Amino acid sequence: MAIFFRQLQGHTFNGNLADLLAEQQRFRAQQFSGLMEIENSNSICIVVVLAKGETVNAYLLQEEARLPTVLLENLQRWEDATFSVRSLPLSDVATRLLWLALDSQPGPCFEIRGAKDWQDWLNACQDEHVTGVVEIHSEACDGFFYLHNGQRLENESIFALQENLYSQVPFQAESSPWKVRLNTPRPETLAWQSLHLRVGAGQWFWHTLNRYQRIAGQRLTQILTHHLLPTIREWDWEIGPSSNTLEDRHFFARPSLAAEAYRALFMKVGEQMGIVLGSQLAQRFLSQAFEQIPPGERSVLTSHRLLPAAFVD
Numbered sequence: 289m290a291i292f293f294r295q296l297q298g299h300t301f302n303g304n305l306a307d308l309l310a311e312q313q314r315f316r317a318q319q320f321s322g323l324m325e326i327e328n329s330n331s332i333c334i335v336v337v338l339a340k341g342e343t344v345n346a347y348l349l350q351e352e353a354r355l356p357t358v359l360l361e362n363l364q365r366w367e368d369a370t371f372s373v374r375s376l377p378l379s380d381v382a383t384r385l386l387w388l389a390l391d392s393q394p395g396p397c398f399e400i401r402g403a404k405d406w407q408d409w410l411n412a413c414q415d416e417h418v419t420g421v422v423e424i425h426s427e428a429c430d431g432f433f434y435l436h437n438g439q440r441l442e443n444e445s446i447f448a449l450q451e452n453l454y455s456q457v458p459f460q461a462e463s464s465p466w467k468v469r470l471n472t473p474r475p476e477t478l479a480w481q482s483l484h485l486r487v488g489a490g491q492w493f494w495h496t497l498n499r500y501q502r503i504a505g506q507r508l509t510q511i512l513t514h515h516l517l518p519t520i521r522e523w524d525w526e527i528g529p530s531s532n533t534l535e536d537r538h539f540f541a542r543p544s545l546a547a548e549a550y551r552a553l554f555m556k557v558g559e560q561m562g563i564v565l566g567s568q569l570a571q572r573f574l575s576q577a578f579e580q581i582p583p584g585e586r587s588v589l590t591s592h593r594l595l596p597a598a599f600v601d
Contacts, residue, residue, distance in 0.1 A: 290374055291325055291333065291349070292386060293430050293448040298376030305363055311375050316341035321539045322377040323386060326359075328368045334359060337387045339380070339541040347390045354390045379453055380526055380539035382446040384482070385432040387539075389421045391479035392471035399465040406466070414438035421471040427464045433457065434483070435470075441487070443535060481543045481588055488585030489550040489594070490534045495577035496557060497532040504564050512560040519552050527553070547592035558599030571600040 290298070301307065308326065315322065315338050324336040336359060337344045346359040363371075378386075400406050412418075417437040424431050424447070431447030433440050440457075447454045473480040501509040513529040520527050526538035527549065534553070540546035554574075561570035574596035578586065589595070 291335065292323060293376060293378065293382065293453075294425075295428070295430060295448040295451060296376060296378075296453070297451060298374045300372070300374045302370050302372055304370050305360075308363075308371075308373060311373065312336075312338070312341075312343065315375070315377070318377075320377040321380050321383040322375065323383065324376075325374040326363075327372045328366045329371075332366070334362055335390065337383060337390065339383060339387075339539040342541045344387055344541050345391070352394060354394065356391075379446065379537075381443070381455070381537050382432075382448075382453055384479070384539045385421065385434070385444060385446055388434070388473065388479040388483055389423050389432055389471050391477040392421050392473045395420070395470040395472060397467055397469045400468050401465045409468075418470070420473060423469040423471055425467045429458055429466075431457075436487070443490075443537065444483070478543055482540060482546055484585050484588040485543050485546050485550070485592060485594075486536050488581055488589045489546075489554075490536060491581045491585060492554075492577055492589065492594075493529070493534040493557070494532055495580045496561075496573055499573045499577060500561055500565075501532065503569075504561075508564055512557065515560050516553055516556050519556060523549065523552075525549055529553075543588075543592065547594060550594055551598070554594065554599045559601075562600055567600050571596060574599060 299311070308324075311324065314320075319340045321339050323338070325333060326336070327333045333349045334346055334357065335349060335354075336346045343359075346357050346362075347354045348357040348362065400409060413435055415438065418435050419437055420435055422433050422435060429447055429449045431445075433445035435441075442455070445455050445457070447456070447458055449458050473483070475481075497509055497512070500512065509532065516529050526536070528535045528537075538546075538549070540549065558570055558574060561573060565573070578589075578596050581589070
């Protein structure tokens with residue numbers, strides 16, 4: 289029954305609603321992110337996406353569509369007393385990419401044979417500034433990655449190969465073709481908003497700290513990022529400030545939760561810059577860096593009240 293990340297072994301069982309709820313409780317207790325694939329005797333399948341044990345959404349799979357649905361309402365309409373379930377804990381990056389793909393408009397599926405065809409297609413995407421979630425299925429490898437204006441985002445990439453997850457696109461060495469689909473994100477969805485909030489916060493952080501380092505120096509910049517760690521540890525976020533970048537590998541179930549995390553971190557950034565540079569110059573750095581963010585990401589940050597004026601006294 290496996291549909292996504294088929295190379296990974298999940299927990300499969302036949303059960304009823306009580307069994308499914310018990311499995312969801314196990315995810316909640318363990319704070320697992322991942323998926324559940326549920327199929328009835330008529331081969332109707334629903335995929336549930338979970339973030340840290342919290343159900344994010346459920347999707348009814350059809351031939352060329354993934355429709356958001358209410359899980360319990362569907363199960364109650366099924367005549368089956370039991371159904372097949374595959375539950376699979378995943379990394380946060382893998383799960384949030386799956387969420388983004390399911391929330392997107394699926395494009396037509398096509399085949400790519402060999403490394404040359406693969407590279408030619410990637411080059412064409414770059415030339416045409418393609419944006420979307422690339423979905424790959426083959427006998428040896430399943431995965432997703434995000435193209436933004438033709439460029440692959442390194443932190444938005446995951447592949448299942450030989451029962452493990454990898455962030456890099458594996459070399460296309462197998463004899464079987466890759467089935468590839470380009471999913472177009474829908475701007476109104478929470479998954480799209482979460483992605484652009486994450487990308488925008490990362491860009492803002494990078495531009496801000498680069499400006500700060502040019503004035504304050506590398507050591508004071510390292511001290512600034514060190515002051516972020518207690519907040520990150522307190523909330524158990526999978527976020528790592530490193531080399532002036534904000535590597536966010538956490539799956540926040542809603543954009544509002546991500547915005548709260550970024551707000552806390554930028555408060556610390558503004559506070560530390562204000563101590564060293566004074567509030568006026570710290571405000572200028574944040575504002576100038578904010579203007580360097582592309583309009584789409586800047587708009588999402590603004591809609592969540594993540595603005596330069598909010599982070600300096």
